[in-house]
Amino acid sequence: MTIKSKIRTIPNFPTEGIMFRDISTLIADPEGLQLVVQNLQNRYQNRDDIDVIVGIESRGFILGSALAYALKKGFVMIRKPGKLPGPTISQEYQLEYGTDKVEIHSDAFKLGTKILLVDDLIATGGTIMAAIELIEKLGGIITETAFIVDLPDIGGSKKLTANGYEIFVLTQFEGD
Numbered sequence: 478m479t480i481k482s483k484i485r486t487i488p489n490f491p492t493e494g495i496m497f498r499d500i501s502t503l504i505a506d507p508e509g510l511q512l513v514v515q516n517l518q519n520r521y522q523n524r525d526d527i528d529v530i531v532g533i534e535s536r537g538f539i540l541g542s543a544l545a546y547a548l549k550k551g552f553v554m555i556r557k558p559g560k561l562p563g564p565t566i567s568q569e570y571q572l573e574y575g576t577d578k579v580e581i582h583s584d585a586f587k588l589g590t591k592i593l594l595v596d597d598l599i600a601t602g603g604t605i606m607a608a609i610e611l612i613e614k615l616g617g618i619i620t621e622t623a624f625i626v627d628l629p630d631i632g633g634s635k636k637l638t639a640n641g642y643e644i645f646v647l648t649q650f651e652g653d
Contacts, residue, residue, distance in 0.1 A: 577604075
């Protein structure tokens with residue numbers, strides 16, 4: 478069994494021409510979920526450059542909290558506007574048609590905290606770059622970004638590496 482084989486592809490979702498990579502089938506499968514967490518735990522368990530795991534709403538919460546538990550680290554959420562109860566800071570980012578925004582608690586971690594930033598998938602890179610900006614506004618240090626899936630043809634992973642960020646992915650869907 479491979480991680481990629483457990484990810485369902487849904488054609489024409491959410492719009493015509495999009496091949497949606499649905500990780501819900503992967504994480505619904507007990508072996509699939511364990512394989513994801515074990516692969517990430519193996520990569521990060523002996524590293525001393527991670528203080529906190531940060532995950533992006535919503536599938537990044539699943540991955541990030543499971544990994545934080547496995548590594549005995551804390552977990553911080555980056556959410557859509559209006560979902561966090563305390564004082565927040567926000568970052569706007571571009572979508573294909575318009576803009577969106579993400580937020581983090583303004584006291585989520587201390588200055589100089591070393592962060593592993595996780596999400597389920599990297600596509601255009603808009604959300605992850607907005608999350609990085611939020612973390613850096615609070616004085617956090619991104620040690621690496623981690624994803625289950627990379628869609629390299631869309632350019633997000635290239636954008637991350639071009640801006641000096643380390644990226645780790647478990648699988649990718651190129652050109653299909």
